[in-house]
Amino acid sequence: MQNFIFHNPTRYIFGEGQIQLLSQEISKIGKKVFLVYGSGSIKKNGVYEQVLAQLTGFEVKEFSGVEPNPRLETLAKALPLIREFAPDIILAVGGGSVIDGAKFLAVAAYFDGEDLWEIVKTHGEAVTGKVIPLGVVLTMSATASEFNGGSVITRWATHEKDYFETEETRPRFSLVDPQAQYSLPEEQIIYGIIDPFSHVLEQYITQTTDFEVQDRLAEALLLSLIDQGPKVLRNKQDYSARANLAFAASLALNNLIGSGVTQDWATHSLEHVVSGFYDIPHAAGLAIITPHWMQVVGLTQKFEKMVRYGRNVWGLTGTDEVVAAGAITKTSEFFSSLGAKMTLTAWNIPHESLEQLVSAAVKYGNIGENALSEVQIRDIYTRCY
Ligand code: NZQ
Ligand code: ZN
Numbered sequence: 123m124q125n126f127i128f129h130n131p132t133r134y135i136f137g138e139g140q141i142q143l144l145s146q147e148i149s150k151i152g153k154k155v156f157l158v159y160g161s162g163s164i165k166k167n168g169v170y171e172q173v174l175a176q177l178t179g180f181e182v183k184e185f186s187g188v189e190p191n192p193r194l195e196t197l198a199k200a201l202p203l204i205r206e207f208a209p210d211i212i213l214a215v216g217g218g219s220v221i222d223g224a225k226f227l228a229v230a231a232y233f234d235g236e237d238l239w240e241i242v243k244t245h246g247e248a249v250t251g252k253v254i255p256l257g258v259v260l261t262m263s264a265t266a267s268e269f270n271g272g273s274v275i276t277r278w279a280t281h282e283k284d285y286f287e288t289e290e291t292r293p294r295f296s297l298v299d300p301q302a303q304y305s306l307p308e309e310q311i312i313y314g315i316i317d318p319f320s321h322v323l324e325q326y327i328t329q330t331t332d333f334e335v336q337d338r339l340a341e342a343l344l345l346s347l348i349d350q351g352p353k354v355l356r357n358k359q360d361y362s363a364r365a366n367l368a369f370a371a372s373l374a375l376n377n378l379i380g381s382g383v384t385q386d387w388a389t390h391s392l393e394h395v396v397s398g399f400y401d402i403p404h405a406a407g408l409a410i411i412t413p414h415w416m417q418v419v420g421l422t423q424k425f426e427k428m429v430r431y432g433r434n435v436w437g438l439t440g441t442d443e444v445v446a447a448g449a450i451t452k453t454s455e456f457f458s459s460l461g462a463k464m465t466l467t468a469w470n471i472p473h474e475s476l477e478q479l480v481s482a483a484v485k486y487g488n489i490g491e492n493a494l495s496e497v498q499i500r501d502i503y504t505r506c507y
Contacts, residue, residue, distance in 0.1 A: 183209070185200040188219055228290070274394065281482070312405070317408060386424075390408070409462035412457070
């Protein structure tokens with residue numbers, strides 16, 4: 123195991139009715155609140171009202187319209203408003219896109235560089251100056267952005283989608299009420315199962331095998347997602363299943379299972395390239411790419427872990443070769459059984475896009491635990507149509 127420091131200072135406040143703690147949490151930080159949300163789901167499901175009720179007595183300014191796969195171009199419009207308002211806190215009310223957008227605003231507001239994209243391109247290295255504190259009311263569990271410092275932003279003008287991460291963009295607090303997620307459409311529930319599943323795989327299916335604690339935690343999360351996810355799809359208002367799914371998603375990427383382990387993240391990088399061009403939902407891309415990544419990279423470079431995954435997560439028996447191959451089939455069948463489309467073609471992404479994706483992925487650079495070769499990248503994408 124590698125040396126590590128685990129430090130996650132986000133106050134993670136979980137459970138039924140916990141949004142009522144919002145004003146108390148904000149009061150610890152300040153009086154002026156810059157409220158950020160998406161395209162309006164919070165106005166339909168009652169979360170907006172709950173939040174506004176908590177904001178009585180605070181000075182509030184709103185910015186809405188942060189889209190899924192949040193774009194630099196949209197977020198840049200909020201910057202003059204923030205600079206003029208000078209908030210004590212940015213409050214994100216939404217899913218991963220809204221939270222990531224708010225994180226970007228938190229660092230971009232007082233960024234003194236020339237080009238905002240530098241923040242993302244340098245993965246946060248370029249961040250200097252003041253970062254505005256961030257609070258979160260979560261409405262969709264998937265990304266764990268509520269419990270980490272990462273943010274994924276798209277610059278649509280150049281079709282680049284990439285991440286940045288800083289300690290300062292870890293939310294000061296995150297309120298996670300599973301009931302706020304009862305209104306999620308089926309499609310988003312599916313993504314809220316597949317995205318955390320992939321986050322665990324990225325930290326679990328690696329070449330190193332002496333992370334016994336982290337691997338067992340990872341297996342517990344995968345088993346919980348396999349067990350609880352379909353229950354939520356069957357009954358959106360199953361509180362217990364929804365709560366378990368939400369907590370599993372938060373733990374999948376809060377640095378816990380990633381402490382001291384080598385990680386991969388090739389599937390995510392390959393997905394970012396796809397949605398940078400075609401704007402498909404993040405986990406829709408992951409569902410398609412993951413099984414093919416396993417075939418091309420998992421079976422060759424991470425065979426031992428694929429076998430462990432097959433035996434411990436899917437309960438497969440037989441020779442190592444049979445178990446590792448069976449694990450890929452099981453993964454693919456699981457995603458498909460949830461209702462995910464399993465090809466790029468099903469998203470109307472034409473085969474002619476192949477070379478565009480390959481060259482963008484090569485440019486993205488250094489993808490995966492052992493930097494994928496162009497041949498591997500082309501092989502994986504080719505299988506995705
Ligand atoms: O626009 P709003 O009104 O918020 O509607 C959203 C959006 O249309 C809707 N929604 C959210 N909560 C709802 C709801 N609809 C009804 N009821 C609710 N309670 O769902 C749609 C999708 O929301 P979005 O925030 O885009 O989903 P998700 O949480 O999956 O976030 C995806 C983004 O996060 C990035 C992805 O790349 C993508 O851009 N990621 C961020 C990560 C991180 N910060 O750590 C890691 C991930 O790997 C990922 O890359
Ligand atoms: Zn993800």
